[in-house]
Amino acid sequence: MMRTILLVIGALALGAGAGWFAREAAIPPPPPPPPSDRSTPALDSLDAALLRLRSRLEVLREPTSDQANRLRRPRTPPYSDHLEMADSLGVPPVRSEADLAGHLRAGRLVPLADTEHYTVRILEHSKPFVLPGVLDRLDELGRRFQGALAEAGLPRYRFTITSALRTADLQRDLGRTNRNATAGRSSHEYGASVDIVYTRYDLQPSPADTLDVPFADPEADRAQRLYSRWAADLAGVYDDRLFGALARTLGAMQDEGRLLVLLERELPVFHITLDLPEA
Amino acid sequence: MPLTTHGGALAALLAVAACADPAPPPSLPPDPTPTVPALAPDTVDVQGVSRAMARIEPAGTGRASGTVRLRDTGVGVRVLAEIEGLSRSGYHGFQVLRGRDCEADPAVHLGAEFAPHGSVYALPGERQAGNLGNIRADRGRGRYDRIDPVLRLDGTASAVGRAIVIRAGRDDATSAGGAAGDVIGCGVFEAGA
Secondary structure: OHHHHHHHHHHHHHHHHHHHHHHHHHOOOOOOOOOOOOOOHHHHHHHHHHHHHHHHHHHOOOOOHHHHHOOOOOOOOOHHHHHHHHHHHOOOOOOOHHHHHHHHHOOOOEEOOOOOOEEEOOEOOOEOEEOHHHHHHHHHHHHHHHHHHHHOOOOOEEEEEEEOEOOHHHHHHHHHHOOOOOOOOOHHHHOOEEEEEEEEEEEOOOHHHOOOOOOOOOOHHHHHHHHHHHHHHHHHHOHHHHHHHHHHHHHHHHHOOOEEEEEOOOOOEEEEEEOOOOO | OOHHHHHHHHHHHHHHHHHOOOOOOOOOOOOOOOOOOOOOOOOOOEOOOOEEEEEEEEOOOOOOEEEEEEEEOOOOEEEEEEEEOOOOOOEEEEEEEOOOOOOOOOOOEOOOOOOOOOOOOOOOOOOOOOEEEEEEEEOOEEEEEEEEOOOEOOEOOEOOOOEEEEEOOOOOOOOHHHOOOOEEEEEEOEEOO
8 A cells, every 4th residue: 555655656756857847848048148248358358459559659759859850950961962872873863664664674773562661652753663772771671660669569560651763754743842852853863762751650460469369259350350450540649659769760770871861841751862881 | 577578668669769750961060161252254364464554534524534554563563543634632542443344333343352442551451452542633633653562464353354443532441442432534454555
């Protein structure tokens, strides 16, 4: 009798358990939690990287008045020195595209295109060609400039070239609209000079700029893109600091007899000319 | 429990399994390799071209005219444009189209299938080859000279045979297509010249 009672109780317990599990299964799962307004690892990493970049740009020094003035007249070599140097090193003034083609074939002039160290703007009053020696100096300038930025913990920014080889026609045309352009002969006509604007810098991303984000983070790609974009934009906010680093590098290269440098008065550009003292 | 009872239960299980639906075939996991966009049917594989030229003629209500020359320099393609009939002092979008005639959609630029619309100074991969930025007008005339690291004369993405347009407004480098307004001048690149 007792055995029967126990069997009935056991069966009832089993039934109740099965019913409980069936009820649990029938209850729909709770809705997913609303998207969290808190950060993800990718956004945290982006936030931290941008704060770090901003703080390093903050502490990079603008040029002191001495550092800037030593690249301005009267403390820097006058324009006539640029003209003499260009005349002694450069090609005869280019008169036409046919002239230019001849110099290119002979290797006396070489194309000036974007590199990891600099970008070349759309040119309106000059042509994207220079002496081979100028190209070497620009690469050296870029390496040293980016080296100075790396010492300050900054990414690789590229400086910007806004003028290169001019023909006499282009020089005359420029003279009509730009008071800063020299009347008569220009050192740009020999392929030995370029202008570098000191208010524009582009980011050249490197592996060091990769955010520390788990590969599987769904926001990783977006965060990396935003970092590149904002790091590039910050160069516009802190162009005075990058100008400082560029001015110090150019000053050092002028002291070493690598370049002649003239910080122009009416335009935000460095006019630089290849310097070969032994020439 | 007697052995015969086990045998009966086993037989019943086998019978139930035989009546059940067959298991679905195993499926392959998705291929993580990004798909390469298929080439358009009008794609041409251009080879051996080192120079090309387009003669720009006025289009729509515009008056832009002139020439655009392309030259391979070994480190990029030199784009040299001399254009007249522009505004007095504005900027005009300057774009190589994906299309091969002046009726093509001016918002679809060469390389649109590979990259977003971007600044002419953006790094390769971050701009379309056809986004050449802007020509600045100076008393109605514009000159543009740059060695472009992205534009190509050879291959399936060659500019040869494509239309090039001058737009009424400035390419903002961010909106899809550049948002640069009407086409005011157009030409098609031909090899040589």
